[in-house]
Amino acid sequence: xxxxxxxxxxxxxxxxxxxxxAAGLSLIFGLMDVLNFSHGAxxxxxxxxxxxxxxxxxxxxxQKLSGFNTSPWYPMVNILDFFVGILGGMxxxxxxxxxxxxxxxxxxxxxxxxxxxxxxxxxxxxxxxxKLFWGSNLIAAPVPLMLDGxxxxxxxxxxxxxxxxxxxGLIVLGALYWLMQKTKIGLYVRAGVQNKEMVQTLGINVxxxxxxxxILGTSLAALGGMLMGPFMNQVYPSMGIEKQLLAxxxxxxxxxxxxxxxxxxxxxxxxxxxxMLYFIPDAALAVNVLxxxxxxxxxxxxxxxxxx
Amino acid sequence: MNSLLKLNEVNTHxxxxxxxxxxxxxxxxxxxxxxxxRNGAGKTTTLRTIMGxxxxxxxxxxxxxxxxxxxxTYKIAQLGIGFVPEDQGIFPLLTVAENIKIAIQDENDKxxxxxLEWILNIFPDLKIAWKRPAGHxxxxxxxxxxxxxxxxxxxxxxxxxxxxxxxxxxxxxALIEAIQEIKSKTTILLxxxxxxxxxxxxxxxxxxxxxxxxxxxxxxxxVENENLKRKHLGIYKKTV
Ligand SMILES: Nc1ncnc2c1ncn2[C@@H]1O[C@H](COP(=O)(O)OP(=O)(O)OP(=O)(O)O)[C@@H](O)[C@H]1O
Ligand SMILES: [Mg+2]
Numbered sequence: 001x002x003x004x005x006x007x008x009x010x011x012x013x014x015x016x017x018x019x020x021x022a023a024g025l026s027l028i029f030g031l032m033d034v035l036n037f038s039h040g041a042x043x044x045x046x047x048x049x050x051x052x053x054x055x056x057x058x059x060x061x062x063q064k065l066s067g068f069n070t071s072p073w074y075p076m077v078n079i080l081d082f083f084v085g086i087l088g089g090m091x092x093x094x095x096x097x098x099x100x101x102x103x104x105x106x107x108x109x110x111x112x113x114x115x116x117x118x119x120x121x122x123x124x125x126x127x128x129x130x131k132l133f134w135g136s137n138l139i140a141a142p143v144p145l146m147l148d149g150x151x152x153x154x155x156x157x158x159x160x161x162x163x164x165x166x167x168x169g170l171i172v173l174g175a176l177y178w179l180m181q182k183t184k185i186g187l188y189v190r191a192g193v194q195n196k197e198m199v200q201t202l203g204i205n206v207x208x209x210x211x212x213x214x215i216l217g218t219s220l221a222a223l224g225g226m227l228m229g230p231f232m233n234q235v236y237p238s239m240g241i242e243k244q245l246l247a248x249x250x251x252x253x254x255x256x257x258x259x260x261x262x263x264x265x266x267x268x269x270x271x272x273x274x275x276m277l278y279f280i281p282d283a284a285l286a287v288n289v290l291x292x293x294x295x296x297x298x299x300x301x302x303x304x305x306x307x308x
Numbered sequence: 309m310n311s312l313l314k315l316n317e318v319n320t321h322x323x324x325x326x327x328x329x330x331x332x333x334x335x336x337x338x339x340x341x342x343x344x345x346r347n348g349a350g351k352t353t354t355l356r357t358i359m360g361x362x363x364x365x366x367x368x369x370x371x372x373x374x375x376x377x378x379x380x381t382y383k384i385a386q387l388g389i390g391f392v393p394e395d396q397g398i399f400p401l402l403t404v405a406e407n408i409k410i411a412i413q414d415e416n417d418k419x420x421x422x423x424l425e426w427i428l429n430i431f432p433d434l435k436i437a438w439k440r441p442a443g444h445x446x447x448x449x450x451x452x453x454x455x456x457x458x459x460x461x462x463x464x465x466x467x468x469x470x471x472x473x474x475x476x477x478x479x480x481x482a483l484i485e486a487i488q489e490i491k492s493k494t495t496i497l498l499x500x501x502x503x504x505x506x507x508x509x510x511x512x513x514x515x516x517x518x519x520x521x522x523x524x525x526x527x528x529x530x531v532e533n534e535n536l537k538r539k540h541l542g543i544y545k546k547t548v
Contacts, residue, residue, distance in 0.1 A: 187410050191399045198397035201359055202411045203385035203461070 005156050007274045013162040013231065015270020016169030020224030021243055022250040022262045023176065024217015030193040030257015032210045034105055035112060037119040039221055040244025041126035042096050046222020047235050048134055050089025051141050057081035075145040082144040086226050093222025094215045096126070101214040123241065130237045138236045141229030165227050172220065176259050189213060193257035245285075246273070249292045255302025265303060312337045312465055312495050313358065313389075318367035320357045320519075327353045328364070329519040335465065340487070340496045342506045342527065344541055345516035351499040352394055354516065355467045358497075359391050360384045386413070390458025394469040394499075396450045400443025404434055404453060407442045411457045423460045426493075430486050431456055448479035455486070465495045472502040484508050503541065507531050515540045 025039050058081045061068055068074055104122055108114040143161045151158045180186035188209045192199045200206050228243070229235045250269050254261025269288050276284035295303060311334040320328035328350050335341045343351050356362045358369055360381040369377045371387055385391070390411075399407055412420055428435050431452040437445060442453060451471050458466050471487075472480045480502065487496065487509045500506040506513070507527055515523040517540055530536060 184410075187402070187406060191402060191406075191410050194399045194401060195397055197361060197381075198393070198399070199410070200381040201361070201385050201391040201393075201397070202457070203382050203413055204410075205380075205382045 002155055002157065003278075006159075007278055008271060009158065009162050009166070011271030011274030012267060013165040013169075013270070014273055015267040016165050017224050017228050017231065018243060018246050018250050018270055019169060019263050019266030020172060020227070021221045022247040022254070022266055023172075023259055024214070024220050025247050026251040026254065026256055026258065026262045027189065027193075027213050028210075028217050029251065031189060031196070031206075031213055033110070033112075035115050035119065036100075036105070037116060037244070038100055038104075038122035038126060039119075039218065040240035040242075040247065041123040041130075042093055042100070042218045042240075043221035043225035043228075043243065044130060044235070044237065044240030045096055045126060045225070046089035046093040046219075047141075047225030047229050047239065048089075048130055048139075049092040050085040050222070050226035051139065051229050051235055052085075052134070053088040054082050054085030055142070057084060079144040079146045082147075086223060089222045089226040090219040093225075094219040097215045097218025098211070100218070101211055105214075127237050127241065134237075136237055138234045141233060141235050143230040143233075147230075161230060165231060168223075168227065172223070173259075173263050180259055185209065185212065246288065249288050251302075252292050253295045253302055255305025258302070258304040261302055261304030310337050311335055312372060313497070314368075314370040314373075315354070315358070316368040316370065318354070318357060318364045318369060320353055320362050321365045322353070322362055327362075327519055328357060330367070331357075331516065331519065331521050332367075333514045333521055333524070335495060335497050336512065337464075337495050338491075339511045340491050340498055340509050342510035342513040343497060343499045343516060344501075344503075344506060344513055346541060347501075349516040350519040351516055352469055353519075355391070355393075355469050355497070355499060358384070358467060359389070388462065388464040390461065390463035390466045392451075392454045392458045392466065392468040392471065394473070396454040398442045398445070398450045398453055401441055403439055404437050404442050404445070405439060407453055408434075408457055408460065411461055413461055417462075419462050420460055423462065423493075427456045427459050427490075430489055448475050448482070451475065451479075451483065452486070455490070459490060459494065463494060465497065466490070467497050467499075469499045470501060471498075472500060472505050480505060503537070 021039065021043050025036060028034050028036050058078055061077055061081075100122055104118050105115065108118055147161045147164050149160055151160065180190060188199060188204055188206070192206055192209060196206055225240060228239065246269055250262055250265040253268065254263070254265030268291070272287055272291065273284055276287050299305070313335040315331050315333045318328055318331045319326070331350065331354050333341070343354065345351050353362060357364050360379055364377050367377070368375055376384055376387065399410070402410070408424065414420060433449050434453055434456060437449065442450065445453060455466070455468065455471065458468075471483055475483065484505055487498070490496070491509065498506070498510065507530070510527040513525060513527050513530055514521050523536065523540060
């Protein structure tokens, strides 16, 4: 029972991380039919830059103020550094997303083969660039002090950082829900997923909406990457590509263009991943791929797909 | 002549196909101009070319004397042109209200609010289904929604593609009445195969054949001219 609880919590946290990466992927595909294979690498940039800022700031304070590590203020500064890291990572994710959309994707609209080739190229360049800046070895990614450790509730162990991820994921989900359901931009996106041409004939610049969605998507992916580091206690260059595969599975299961679908599918895939890794690690990916194949068979547009 | 929109020898290619091969027409303000022609003549492509969805490769589209041939679709729409496509272009998963809301460019504009009230009185069905997904509407109601959506933004020109298609005769009559009301407020370019409807709402007409304008005139004249109808529209007396 305790183990199942731990695995479920772990699965939900994993699911949230994948959801953060998949949400943008799903919208980008749903709205503009663009297959973006560089999404995972962009999320890794968020992870590295965020970690770099977070640990950099942390070191800065520790060096500047001797004995600061024993000060009661330190954990607070430390978590502040962490959140500044998150913001920085997301900003870099947004900036890179903007550049990739503008210079790589725009020239190859409507051509899937070229999109795949060019975004794969971007993925390789971005991953290599990470190695250039930070080397190809693992880098330790410490959990912020205040979020380290766990709570014991009866016989159940709640790992604080995992719960944090779940809460952040829920906040993002709520914010996206608000954006999609209550704002004009969200209305354009939902309509655009169904009929892009018609949205344009109503006087809306779909290109601009798409650029915004793309930037939003890559900054969320960066957030996902940044949160993933301390979750796995480390970052490494190929991490983004590994998670991208899961994110694609999530997009297909949840349905292209559906935020809610990505969230539900993220949870399903995350939980299946957590349980499989515990019981039969070798079959973890296979089970998720089978899950995807199964969904495709019974509902080709995905669980919450907005189009066939 | 006081024309709102003018097409000058417009040619349009779709991929390697040369679809429009010289379409010229003028749409006088405050009138209903009907575009006729048999299946595949290029009527839909003409509307799509005006909207910039399949841009012209040669020739010009002039809006109040200004060349808009190469403008992107959204800018053409912003000039005040509303489009009601052949398949209605409804967003099925959005509610009726959202389908309307998305078209509104300025929520605080008084005229837009008045337009909305006015059009909902003409199409009361939409009011009833206001909160429901538009995908649940009947074919006729979708047509109403599409027309209402194109109308509310103070649009000065509506391009309407075969609104009577697939509708029961009683719905066609309702639509004729609606268009007769709407035409008091705006200019319309109407593609219509239903000759009865065309003759009831239209003033001038153009006939397209094989991607070219081949005839133009006054609707009344066409009603009398059996020969013209037979030659270009495939309409025989006994079927009218
Ligand atoms: N995407 C396309 N690719 C190739 N040919 C096309 C395409 N769209 C239209 N056509 C061709 O262009 C011609 C004109 O089509 P269009 O839809 O404009 O005709 P229409 O007058 O609206 O016909 P209908 O009365 O059947 O609606 C047709 O021969 C059609 O086959
Ligand atoms: Mg047509």
